[in-house]
Amino acid sequence: MNDNQVIQDFPGLADAFRRELLAHCYRMLGSVHDAEEAVQETYLRAWRSYDGFEGRSSLRTWLYRIATNVSLTALETRQRRPLPAGLGTPSAQIGDPMVRRPEIPWLEPIPDVLVGADGSDPATIVTARESIRLALTAALQHLPPRQRAVLILRDVLKWRAAEVAELLDTTTASVNSTLQRARGRMNLIAPTEDGVTEPTASEQRELLDRYVAAFQAKDVAAIVRLFTTDATWDMPPFTTWFRGRSAIAHAVGAICPAGPGDLRLLPIRANGQPGFALYLRGPDGVRRAFNLQVLTLTPEGIRHGSNFFDHSLFPVFGLPPELPPEPGPS
Numbered sequence: 001m002n003d004n005q006v007i008q009d010f011p012g013l014a015d016a017f018r019r020e021l022l023a024h025c026y027r028m029l030g031s032v033h034d035a036e037e038a039v040q041e042t043y044l045r046a047w048r049s050y051d052g053f054e055g056r057s058s059l060r061t062w063l064y065r066i067a068t069n070v071s072l073t074a075l076e077t078r079q080r081r082p083l084p085a086g087l088g089t090p091s092a093q094i095g096d097p098m099v100r101r102p103e104i105p106w107l108e109p110i111p112d113v114l115v116g117a118d119g120s121d122p123a124t125i126v127t128a129r130e131s132i133r134l135a136l137t138a139a140l141q142h143l144p145p146r147q148r149a150v151l152i153l154r155d156v157l158k159w160r161a162a163e164v165a166e167l168l169d170t171t172t173a174s175v176n177s178t179l180q181r182a183r184g185r186m187n188l189i190a191p192t193e194d195g196v197t198e199p200t201a202s203e204q205r206e207l208l209d210r211y212v213a214a215f216q217a218k219d220v221a222a223i224v225r226l227f228t229t230d231a232t233w234d235m236p237p238f239t240t241w242f243r244g245r246s247a248i249a250h251a252v253g254a255i256c257p258a259g260p261g262d263l264r265l266l267p268i269r270a271n272g273q274p275g276f277a278l279y280l281r282g283p284d285g286v287r288r289a290f291n292l293q294v295l296t297l298t299p300e301g302i303r304h305g306s307n308f309f310d311h312s313l314f315p316v317f318g319l320p321p322e323l324p325p326e327p328g329p330s
Contacts, residue, residue: 009050010046010047010050013059014043014046014047014059014063017059017060017063018039018043019114019115019116019126019127020115020116020126020127021039021042021063021064021067022035022036022039022110022114022115023110023115023116023117023126023127023131023132024064024067024068024071024152024157025038025039025042025067025070025071026110026115026132026137027131027132027136027137027140027148027152027156028068028071028072028075028140028145028148028149028152029071029074029075029078029081030080030081030107030108030137030138030140030141031081031105031107031108032108032109032110032111032114032313032316033108033312033316034074034078035110037074038067038070038071038074039067041070042063042066042067042070045066045070046062046063046066057166061163061167064153064157064167065167068149068153068167068168071145071149072145072146072149075145075148076145078105079104079105080105080141080142081105081106081107081108081141082104082106082107082138082141083106083107083134083138083234083236083241083306084234084235084236084238084239084240084241085232085234085241086107086138086141086142087239089239089241091232091241091242091243091244091247092240092241092242092247093247094246094247094250096240097240098238098240098255099238099239099240100237100238100239101237101238101239102237104236104237104239106236106237106308106310107134107137107138107141107236108308108310108313109134109270109271109275109292109294109306109308109313110132110270110271110316111268111269111270111316111317111318112129112269112270112271112272113269114316115127115132117129117132117269117272118269119269128272129271129272129273130272131156131272132271132272133271133272133273133296134270134271134273134294134296134304134306135190135296135304136190137271138190139186139189139190140152140186142185142186142189143182143185143186146168146178147178147181147182147185148182149168150164150168150175150178150179150182151179151182151183151186153167154175154179155179155183161175161176161179197298197299198297198298198299199297199298199299203299204274204297207226207297207301207302208267208274208295210222210226211223211226211295211302212265212276214226215263215265215276215278216260216261216263216264216265217260217261218253218256218258218259218260218261218262218263219260220249220252220253221249223248223249223252224245224246224248224249224252225245226301226302227245227248227301227302227303227305228298228300228301228302228303229244229245230243230244230303231243231244231245231248231301231302231303231304231305232303232304232305233247233248233251233252233304233305233307234305234306234307235251235291235306235307235309236306236307236308236309236310237309237310238309248305257280258280258281258290261281262280262281263278263279263280263281263287263290264278264279264281264287264323265277265278266279266319268292268317268319270292270294270317271294273294273295273296273297274294274295274297275292275293275294275295276292276293276295277289277292277293277314277317277319278290278291278292278293279322279323285325286322286323286325287322287323288321288322288323289311289314289319289320289321289322290309291307291308291309292307292308292313292314292317293305293306293307293308294306294308
């Protein structure tokens with residue numbers, strides 16, 4: 001195959017796998033920014049060596065092999081990306097100081113649309129929403145890198161043990177042993193995350209509409225009534241996290257600087273879950289990027305809310321840094 005044919009063939013053949021490779025690298029790395037870099041490196045390596053690709057495996061398998069190895073190499077020099085509860089600290093009590101740790105590489109959310117999990121066309125969904133849920137991605141970060149890779153390839157992507165062994169240049173027996181250890185660790189970390197039950201579509205819309213109305217009115221009592229009794233609430237880069245309605249009421253009421261009418265909530269979809277981009281009105285009347293919320297819903301209410309204060313995530317979701325001025329009264 002000559003160089004011209006490589007240049008002509010590779011982009012069209014490989015681009016079909018870009019979104020699922022991004023989801024794979026995201027599960028491995030826990031960061032949308034790191035995952036995008038890993039996919040770029042994957043395609044660069046693949047393009048450079050495509051003329052030597054002999055077709056002994058499918059193009060998809062070959063790209064996953066490169067992407068997995070790129071991710072494993074990246075993890076050699078990077079820390080795992082937690083959510084606050086994953087640091088092992090107890091939930092905060094009302095009145096505890098807020099501890100900000102921006103130097104920690106926190107877990108990041110990823111837009112559904114980037115990984116083909118947006119559901120706009122169910123026939124073309126590339127990534128199952130359950131496979132990128134925030135809790136699962138956070139739990140994966142607790143595994144050593146090779147255990148993480150094996151668990152993702154076997155339990156998420158449903159590859160056969162022999163296929164994983166070939167990808168990782170190891171034996172089937174080693175893959176099965178690694179998978180057993182990874183599953184055991186995951187059961188200790190997140191034993192209840194497998195069976196997530198969501199409300200019906202109509203119940204979800206009603207719950208989220210009430211949530212938006214309550215938040216924009218800064219009606220703390222109405223907000224916390226929408227949470228389950230054992231709900232959790234976190235706010236990276238703050239290590240402080242909260243469990244239970246009373247603690248969440250304190251976080252929203254006493255810590256959040258917004259007053260009634262100061263916030264605007266725009267809907268987003270991240271990690272196969274609903275969420276919102278929040279914009280806070282400043283003294284000059286301009287509403288600027290405040291945080292991104294990702295919510296875990298159950299038929300009983302909101303079970304978990306993660307608030308990401310990293311403003312570099314806003315452009316990833318196609319969101320502006322501030323909202324246009326609202327029209328005044330005529």
